[in-house]
Amino acid sequence: xxxxxxxxxxxxxxxxxxxxxxxxxxxxxxxxxxxxxxxxxxxxxxxxxxxxxxxxxxxxxxxxxxxxxxxxxxxxxxxxxxxxxxxxxxxxxxxxxxxxxxxxxxxxxxxxxxxxxxxxxxxxxxxxxxxxxxxxxxxxxxxxxxxxxxxxxxxxxxxxxxxxxxxxxxxxxxxxxxxxxxxxxxxxxxxxxxxxxxxxxxxxxxxxxxxxxxxxxxxxxxxxxxxxxxxxxxxxxxxxxxxxxxxxxxxxxxxxxxxxxxxxxxxxxxxxxxxxxxxxxxxxxxxxxxxxxxxxxxxxxxxxxxxxxxxxxxxxxxxxxxxxxxxxxxxxxxxxxxxxxxxxxxxxxxxxxxxxxxxxxxxxxxxxxx
Amino acid sequence: xxxxxxxxxxxxxxxxxxxxxxxxxxxxxxxxxxxxxxxxxxxxxxxxxxxxxxxxxxxxxxxxxxxxxxxxxxxxxxxxxxxxxxxxxxxxxxxxxxxxxxxxxxxxxxxxxxxxxxxxxxxxxxxxxxxxxxxxxxxxxxxxxxxxxxxxxxxxxxxxxxxxxxxxxxxxxxxxxxxxxxxxxxxxxxxxxxxxxxxxxxxx
Numbered sequence: 001x002x003x004x005x006x007x008x009x010x011x012x013x014x015x016x017x018x019x020x021x022x023x024x025x026x027x028x029x030x031x032x033x034x035x036x037x038x039x040x041x042x043x044x045x046x047x048x049x050x051x052x053x054x055x056x057x058x059x060x061x062x063x064x065x066x067x068x069x070x071x072x073x074x075x076x077x078x079x080x081x082x083x084x085x086x087x088x089x090x091x092x093x094x095x096x097x098x099x100x101x102x103x104x105x106x107x108x109x110x111x112x113x114x115x116x117x118x119x120x121x122x123x124x125x126x127x128x129x130x131x132x133x134x135x136x137x138x139x140x141x142x143x144x145x146x147x148x149x150x151x152x153x154x155x156x157x158x159x160x161x162x163x164x165x166x167x168x169x170x171x172x173x174x175x176x177x178x179x180x181x182x183x184x185x186x187x188x189x190x191x192x193x194x195x196x197x198x199x200x201x202x203x204x205x206x207x208x209x210x211x212x213x214x215x216x217x218x219x220x221x222x223x224x225x226x227x228x229x230x231x232x233x234x235x236x237x238x239x240x241x242x243x244x245x246x247x248x249x250x251x252x253x254x255x256x257x258x259x260x261x262x263x264x265x266x267x268x269x270x271x272x273x274x275x276x277x278x279x280x281x282x283x284x285x286x287x288x289x290x291x292x293x294x295x296x297x298x299x300x301x302x303x304x305x306x307x308x309x310x311x312x313x314x315x316x317x318x319x320x321x322x323x324x325x326x327x328x329x330x331x332x333x334x335x336x337x338x339x340x341x342x343x344x345x346x347x348x349x350x351x352x353x354x355x356x357x358x359x360x361x362x363x364x365x366x367x368x369x370x
Numbered sequence: 371x372x373x374x375x376x377x378x379x380x381x382x383x384x385x386x387x388x389x390x391x392x393x394x395x396x397x398x399x400x401x402x403x404x405x406x407x408x409x410x411x412x413x414x415x416x417x418x419x420x421x422x423x424x425x426x427x428x429x430x431x432x433x434x435x436x437x438x439x440x441x442x443x444x445x446x447x448x449x450x451x452x453x454x455x456x457x458x459x460x461x462x463x464x465x466x467x468x469x470x471x472x473x474x475x476x477x478x479x480x481x482x483x484x485x486x487x488x489x490x491x492x493x494x495x496x497x498x499x500x501x502x503x504x505x506x507x508x509x510x511x512x513x514x515x516x517x518x519x520x521x522x523x524x525x526x527x528x529x530x531x532x533x534x535x536x537x538x539x540x541x542x543x544x545x546x547x548x549x550x551x552x553x554x555x556x557x558x559x560x561x562x563x564x565x566x567x568x569x570x571x572x573x574x
Binding site: 010011014015017020024051052053054055056057058059060061063068069071072074075078079082083086 | 402415429436521
């Protein structure tokens with residue numbers, strides 16, 4: 001408090017916290033009162049500073065402790081959201097666009113004009129539909145799963161259907177199917193096993209075609225960089241037609257039965273139905289594990305059934321080996337999605353047998369068979 | 371005024387700041403609790419939209435946490451927070467006025483009115499009361515930037531350098547802002563000759 005002996009200006013007092021507390025809170029910790037009275041000149045200065053300070057009051061904050069706590073919680077939520085956003089934009093590489101938003105718009109406009117010009121001049125008809133366009137058509141909270149690995153990946157949908165997604169492919173689907181239709185979007189190749197629900201038909205949008213099913217298993221191959229799209233049916237019945245997004249599409253619908261396939265030529269928008277798939281080299285070559293394996297089991301050890309499922313879906317199944325070593329089953333699992341297959345197997349072993357799916361990890365808990 | 375700095379704190383700002391930089395959530399929360407109300411008060415003097423102000427302040431803290439690795443070591447935490455809030459609110463203004471081309475931080479005005487604390491005036495004589503009310507009017511008639519400089523100096527306890535940085539002017543201009551604020555008071559403040567003498571003799 002020696003400092004104050006050098007004060008010569010009102011400003012010196014105004015910014016002195018101890019002085020402030022004396023005037024405004026009437027807490028005289030440092031004996032200001034006595035000190036002021038020591039000299040007349042000093043008393044005048046102090047009086048002026050006091051008046052100014054009293055004329056300069058600002059309203060107190062009316063935030064309560066709980067208001068502040070609420071704000072703090074809110075901030076942690078914001079932090080979490082932003083961290084996720086950053087993570088996402090890093091992955092998707094959109095950060096760049098965010099930072100240069102206006103530049104981006106200008107560039108896109110320019111690019112659009114160029115594209116329109118290019119399409120008008122070089123492409124006879126507007127007949128290419130990309131995965132991106134499909135997604136844009138239906139953007140209500142889709143989840144996208146991309147398989148960048150070397151092995152097929154299993155995806156389980158909310159209705160119990162399963163999709164075996166091949167490498168370099170992606171699938172967009174709603175977290176939960178709502179409404180009277182189930183729609184998913186595919187780029188690349190996937191083997192679909194759809195849970196039966198005649199009231200809610202299942203649609204696979206892939207490039208320029210739409211495949212409609214009620215409950216069945218089939219394969220769709222629609223890589224954006226390949227000239228044709230293939231659909232191959234294993235069980236049940238599917239209907240294929242071209243997407244409405246395709247200009248001048250003739251709205252023909254092709255019905256496919258088991259072991260029939262269809263090839264769609266993207267350049268001239270023609271469907272080619274293949275009734276004998278064994279004679280089509282390309283189709284035969286591409287048959288995956290899942291389509292070759294038989295899911296008809298008669299008196300087969302449970303361990304072998306699990307092994308078949310592991311091979312077909314490239315999943316890992318953990319089960320109590322010793323407890324189930326004497327269990328045999330007779331069952332047909334052909335036309336069932338993966339969760340349904342597991343359910344049937346578990347229920348056939350015993351009522352107390354359950355399974356849990358975690359990505360490609362499946363855990364079976366059981367106390368043995370009946 | 372600034373009560374939080376009057377009560378001695380166990381952890382000083384810089385210690386908390388450095389711990390925050392190392393990812394200590396508790397330090398973050400403590401700094402938040404320490405300054406939030408104060409920042410809201412300052413923010414409210416720059417924008418009449420209280421909800422947006424609180425949003426801005428929470429965004430400032432959000433960015434501090436997310437970009438904690440790139441924060442500087444030695445900052446005056448309070449000045450940093452006040453300046454960040456001001457920038458954030460100014461940016462919000464800009465965005466709202468994006469088509470009106472008023473895009474500098476100067477576009478935000480300090481709206482706060484200084485008031486008279488009547489409770490504290492009870493023991494003052496009538497003469498003093500009159501003076502205070504008059505002074506209060508003079509203070510509120512000052513240009514907004516001068517008022518803001520005075521507020522930052524005497525209510526938030528910032529140094530002239532920090533004010534200069536915040537208002538994006540050089541030291542001399544900030545000093546002038548403060549000085550002129552008190553100078554123009556002096557001109558009108560008849561009857562208190564001592565202040566006149568002292569201010570004219572002072573150089574800030």
